[in-house]
Amino acid sequence: MQQWSPEKIKAFQTTLLTWYDREKRDLPWRKDHAPYHIWVSEIMLQQTQVQTVIPYYQRFMATFPTVADLATAPEGELLKAWAGLGYYSRVRNMQKAAQQIMDDYQGDWPQTAAELEKLAGIGPYTAGAIASIAFNEPVPAVDGNAFRVFARLFEIDADIAKPQTRQLFYNVIKEVIATDRPGDFNQAIMDLGSSYMTAKNPDSAHSPVRDFNQAYLDGKELDYPVKSKKPRPVPVNYFALVIKTPTGYLFEQRPRTGMLGELWTVPLLKWSDLAENAADLLLPDLVTLVTQQFTENTQIKLALGLLGGRPVTHTFTHQKWLITLLYAELAVTPELSYFPGKVVAPADFATIAQPKVQLKIWQRFEQISEH
DNA sequence: CACGCGTGGGG
DNA sequence: TCCCCAAGCGT
Numbered sequence A: 001m002q003q004w005s006p007e008k009i010k011a012f013q014t015t016l017l018t019w020y021d022r023e024k025r026d027l028p029w030r031k032d033h034a035p036y037h038i039w040v041s042e043i044m045l046q047q048t049q050v051q052t053v054i055p056y057y058q059r060f061m062a063t064f065p066t067v068a069d070l071a072t073a074p075e076g077e078l079l080k081a082w083a084g085l086g087y088y089s090r091v092r093n094m095q096k097a098a099q100q101i102m103d104d105y106q107g108d109w110p111q112t113a114a115e116l117e118k119l120a121g122i123g124p125y126t127a128g129a130i131a132s133i134a135f136n137e138p139v140p141a142v143d144g145n146a147f148r149v150f151a152r153l154f155e156i157d158a159d160i161a162k163p164q165t166r167q168l169f170y171n172v173i174k175e176v177i178a179t180d181r182p183g184d185f186n187q188a189i190m191d192l193g194s195s196y197m198t199a200k201n202p203d204s205a206h207s208p209v210r211d212f213n214q215a216y217l218d219g220k221e222l223d224y225p226v227k228s229k230k231p232r233p234v235p236v237n238y239f240a241l242v243i244k245t246p247t248g249y250l251f252e253q254r255p256r257t258g259m260l261g262e263l264w265t266v267p268l269l270k271w272s273d274l275a276e277n278a279a280d281l282l283l284p285d286l287v288t289l290v291t292q293q294f295t296e297n298t299q300i301k302l303a304l305g306l307l308g309g310r311p312v313t314h315t316f317t318h319q320k321w322l323i324t325l326l327y328a329e330l331a332v333t334p335e336l337s338y339f340p341g342k343v344v345a346p347a348d349f350a351t352i353a354q355p356k357v358q359l360k361i362w363q364r365f366e367q368i369s370e371h
Numbered sequence B: 001c002a003c004g005c006g007t008g009g010g011g
Numbered sequence C: 001t002c003c004c005c006a007a008g009c010g011t
Helices: A008-025 A035-046 A050-063 A067-072 A075-082 A089-106 A124-135 A144-154 A165-177 A182-193 A284-296 A345-353 A356-370
Strands: A234-245 A246-252 A267-269 A312-315 A319-329 A341-344
Touching: A008 A165, A008 A341, A035 A050, A050 A075, A050 A144, A067 A089, A067 A124, A075 A089, A124 A182, A144 A165, A144 A182, A234 A284, A234 A356, A246 A345, A267 A284, A284 A319, A312 A356, A319 A356, A341 A345
Parallel strands: A234 A319
Antiparallel strands: A234 A246, A234 A267, A246 A341, A312 A319
């Protein structure tokens, strides 16, 4: 890794910011520097692409215009606003932080990265982004773009998948950040990382900072950043129970902790929870087990039928779900005192927050029932 | 520190 | 189809 002279640092800042002033993207959260706007956009943008975020951001701002609105919003409304975005703990933490701001800071935002990091859901990256963009504090905002851009500029070969590597990049960026325009500097790095200096098909030949890009100049651009691989998702088999009653379909709310916390799905049963040796059993035997277990746990008598076709698949970061659909029709709406869920008519589906995997299950069920 | 936590897009 | 990537954080 190399060292830059003060003159080179100054030239880099000028080149980068001149380009940013001319080419910066026109994004909904760039209309002003209100910390609430910056914050909501930064949380949504965690591990999520700009094009996905834009419509969610606009709906969210229309629904919860201020941090005070967010602090007092019913949790169901929050989850509905977030449904489909993923990483649902983000929105619960955001409401916690909104309440911290109202209660601990009397509605006035803390203005330094160190203070911002005390708020729920705000880590080192988001604290740096808000502090620099909204409050002009000269601190780095080290996200995936910054890792990639600076790894190439300086040929840094530390593994960016390792937590300790963050400090190394933080120190490098601290030396080159434009202290008079830290927010614009950090955002310019992000724009650079998503245009000329992308992970896969970079176009460094036309990049405004081409001459500063040591990895490109050495013809080794794609060797950076160094990042260790993650294990592939493990397959997990489920049954989805589509249970029709005279007044609608049976839904249950997932537990607060764990995957898809507090979102609503039709009852999902993991094969491995049905029997120790579930993997060795035949499908009809598994269906019998589901029927017995569901009836025992809920006092709802079922005669489940297997719906045909290949399983519905849905891949998460660490798991690939293979979901086989089962169907039952009840003559009367059951007593639900033993069942942690409710019956929802299709017309009311929009009143509950559903994850994408549930939408896939429903789509498949509709396809099957048309025939 | 390693891992859990969603989803969509592109090669 | 599979793999990687995308403005990370909490535990």
